[in-house]
Amino acid sequence: MVYIVSAIIFFILLYTVIPYFLSRGLGLNIFKRGVDPSKIAFTFDDGPDPIYTPILLDLLKKNEVKATFFVVGSKAEKHPELIQRMHQEGHLIGIHNYVHHSNWLMSPWKVRKGLEDTARIIENITGVSPVYYRPPWGLLNLFDLFQRSNYKIILWSVMADDWRTRGGSEKIKQRLLANIKGGDVILLHDCGDTPGAESDAPRNTINALKDVLKQVETKELTCVRIDELLKERHSL
Numbered sequence: 001m002v003y004i005v006s007a008i009i010f011f012i013l014l015y016t017v018i019p020y021f022l023s024r025g026l027g028l029n030i031f032k033r034g035v036d037p038s039k040i041a042f043t044f045d046d047g048p049d050p051i052y053t054p055i056l057l058d059l060l061k062k063n064e065v066k067a068t069f070f071v072v073g074s075k076a077e078k079h080p081e082l083i084q085r086m087h088q089e090g091h092l093i094g095i096h097n098y099v100h101h102s103n104w105l106m107s108p109w110k111v112r113k114g115l116e117d118t119a120r121i122i123e124n125i126t127g128v129s130p131v132y133y134r135p136p137w138g139l140l141n142l143f144d145l146f147q148r149s150n151y152k153i154i155l156w157s158v159m160a161d162d163w164r165t166r167g168g169s170e171k172i173k174q175r176l177l178a179n180i181k182g183g184d185v186i187l188l189h190d191c192g193d194t195p196g197a198e199s200d201a202p203r204n205t206i207n208a209l210k211d212v213l214k215q216v217e218t219k220e221l222t223c224v225r226i227d228e229l230l231k232e233r234h235s236l
Contacts, residue, residue, distance in 0.1 A: 016104045019145045023155065024138070029145055033157040035227035037182030041229045042067040043156065045096055045134065048075055048082035049191035052202035056190050057085060059206060063213045065083050065223040066090050069190070070134040070154070073098035073118030080125045087126040092225040094132035094154065095119060100194045103135045108143035111135075113222075115151065132226055136194075154226055156187035162205040163189055163197035172208035177215055185229065 022028040034041070047053045048059045048071055060067055069086050071093060076083050086093055097103075098114035106114075115133065133151035135144060140153065160175040180186065188209075192201040216223065 001004065015142050016139070019140045019142050023140050023145060023153075030140075030153045030155050031185075031226075031230060033185055034183040036229070038220065039182065039224045039229055040180060040184045040186060040216065041224055041226050042186050042188060043070060043094075043111040043134070043154070043226065044068070044069045044128075044188050044190040045136075046100060046189050046191040046194050046197070047071055048079045048086075049080055049193070049202065050082070052206065053079075053082050053190045053191075054085075056101050056202070056206055056209075057082075057089060057091075059209060059213075060091070061089055063217075065213060065227050066092070066228075067223065068092040068094055068132070068154075068226040070094040070096040070132075072096050072100055072191075073114065073121050073123070075191070076121050076125070077117065077208070082190070083122060083125045087128065092227055093122055093126065093128075093130055094226070095130050095151065096134055097136060098217060100136045102137060102139050103141045104139050106141075108141065108147070111141070111144065136166045152214055154185065154229070156185045158184045159187040160208075162208075163192060163194075163201050164199050165204060169204040169207035172204055175213055176208065180212075180216060180221070183229070184220060185226065 005224045023030045069091055097119045103111050119130050122234045123151055131150060131152060132154050134154045138155050160172045162172050188205050190202050192199045
């Protein structure tokens with residue numbers, strides 16, 4: 001019995017905790033920041049949302065900012081017009097899996113099916129097959145980390161806890177302005193209906209960005225898509 005329990009504990013560590021340490025701590029097989037000190041990348045998870053995503057897209061367009069959206073496949077199916085608008089306005093669309101469940105609690109086969117289903121949905125809408133992937137909560141299992149895949153895993157270097165409403169837009173604004181530097185990949189959200197989030201939290205994110213986007217421009221930082229940030233790293 002002791003051996004069985006030990007084997008189960010070892011498997012859980014191997015499947016979850018060790019990949020977490022290798023990816024978050026050592027950066028193995030993932031991308032979380034660029035090297036160009038003049039460029040940063042804003043990324044948005046969990047959408048598209050019929051209320052907040054259009055408002056966010058309006059703000060990005062007004063400020064001539066291109067961003068990256070890691071979308072949930074089941075939501076993309078419901079709101080193809082928002083996926084099409086992201087694509088038409090020059091934003092990069094990546095995968096956040098078909099449902100917002102932790103990869104630690106899913107088999108490799110279920111994770112893979114979610115990726116393929118979401119990729120197909122995005123390609124059917126935009127004509128472009130996505131190649132960038134951010135797992136929910138950034139949690140990778142062992143197979144995510146080491147499987148041969150067409151997808152490049154993207155994490156982040158700056159986040160602002162913007163899934164909570166406590167502290168309002170000022171908290172988000174101050175955290176971003178205090179931490180953003182050249183090369184950063186910034187994690188934000190355009191939907192608040194995932195586990196642990198608050199439904200109206202994206203309103204604070206959008207309000208904070210109204211000032212943040214102006215401030216980063218004064219710092220001579222250019223907002224680019226993830227593929228552009230990766231390109232700069234590979235060219236150096």
